[in-house]
Amino acid sequence: MNQIETRARLRRSFLFVPGSEERKLAKAPGLGADAVILDLEDGVAPARKTEARRLIRGFLQTQNGRAIEWLIRLNGFHTPYFEADLEASVRAGPDALVIPKIDSPELLQLVDGHLTEAEHASALPPGNLKLFALIESARGILNAPAIATATSRLLGLILGHVDLSVDLGIRPGRAGEGIVQHARCQLVLAGRAAGVDVVDTICLNIQDHEGLRAEAIQAAALGFAGKLAIHPAQIPIIHEAFTPSVERVRQAERVLETWRQAEAEGRGVCTLDGDLIERPVVEAERRVLERARQAGQL
Numbered sequence: 228m229n230q231i232e233t234r235a236r237l238r239r240s241f242l243f244v245p246g247s248e249e250r251k252l253a254k255a256p257g258l259g260a261d262a263v264i265l266d267l268e269d270g271v272a273p274a275r276k277t278e279a280r281r282l283i284r285g286f287l288q289t290q291n292g293r294a295i296e297w298l299i300r301l302n303g304f305h306t307p308y309f310e311a312d313l314e315a316s317v318r319a320g321p322d323a324l325v326i327p328k329i330d331s332p333e334l335l336q337l338v339d340g341h342l343t344e345a346e347h348a349s350a351l352p353p354g355n356l357k358l359f360a361l362i363e364s365a366r367g368i369l370n371a372p373a374i375a376t377a378t379s380r381l382l383g384l385i386l387g388h389v390d391l392s393v394d395l396g397i398r399p400g401r402a403g404e405g406i407v408q409h410a411r412c413q414l415v416l417a418g419r420a421a422g423v424d425v426v427d428t429i430c431l432n433i434q435d436h437e438g439l440r441a442e443a444i445q446a447a448a449l450g451f452a453g454k455l456a457i458h459p460a461q462i463p464i465i466h467e468a469f470t471p472s473v474e475r476v477r478q479a480e481r482v483l484e485t486w487r488q489a490e491a492e493g494r495g496v497c498t499l500d501g502d503l504i505e506r507p508v509v510e511a512e513r514r515v516l517e518r519a520r521q522a523g524q525l
């Protein structure tokens with residue numbers, strides 16, 4: 228397990244890797260993703276769940292001390308796979324678990340309780356293993372504010388728009404279209420109100436790089452911390468959208484410099500190129516620089 232701070236870290240890309248596919252597992256550490264989701268759920272055929280649990284455990288044993296955040300996505304709480312997934316995942320020592328189909332705070336708390344038991348059975352300190360909740364139903368979106376505060380283990384909410392679309396009876400399309408855009412906004416508000424990260428859904432077409440770019444830029448502008456990826460080629464596109472550009476960093480530095488001068492002159496507000504600069508604006512620019520620093524841009 229990584230000896231890294233599990234909160235307040237850069238989480239731009241989350242790459243899904245099917246847990247049953249050794250070739251893809253072997254590639255995962257070198258693809259540049261900030262986080263990797265080792266999948267036991269939809270990316271793994273029912274007949275291969277046991278094998279995938281074993282492969283993920285063996286794989287994580289070789290990944291000590293790497294800078295990537297390693298997550299495991301379990302099958303849902305109401306499936307016959309959940310208990311075995313949970314036990315195997317706790318023993319595998321990931322940084323966090325991704326729990327699919329969370330639609331109420333009570334369900335997340337049930338998972339939390341089972342996780343505490345699994346930690347106990349493995350002689351691990353209770354409460355250590357963190358969680359991401361995958362929100363992928365109408366009920367989940369509506370309950371997101373309560374889900375976001377349901378357990379202190381929660382690091383973030385992740386939007387799953389494909390299952391959400393199935394739940395709504397609509398065709399899974401682009402993240403920025405129709406009611407999915409509404410769900411995105413609602414999830415960001417719920418997550419940020421609780422102080423956790425919110426992660427945008429996948430772009431289904433792995434060849435549509437321009438479509439992905441537009442989605443990722445919009446996700447960053449909406450307040451998402453990062454975006455799910457299903458293919459290695461999606462990672463650099465996502466990173467570009469969620470990393471301040473050189474020009475953006477320069478602009479932030481100009482604002483801060485202007486502010487310092489105003490402060491030195493005893494003024495609480497000032498302008499730069501006609502834009503008002505006041506305390507919250509300065510805070511927003513500081514965050515841009517902090518993000519650039521985390522991304523190694525400074």
Ligand code: COA
Nearest residue numbers: 243244245250251252254255266269270429433457458459
């Ligand atoms: N993780 C790690 N490596 C991956 C990868 C992934 N998610 N997706 C592709 N690769 C690797 C491939 O193995 C291939 O490497 P190789 O040439 O050395 O074999 C290389 O990247 C290029 O892959 P490509 O041929 O373009 O794609 P593909 O046809 O092999 O796979 C998908 C396409 C969509 C099946 C694959 O990207 C995938 O499995 N994605 C994850 C899907 C998933 O987890 N879904 C559930 C959650 S929504």
Ligand code: MG
Nearest residue numbers: 269327387390
């Ligand atoms: Mg799903």
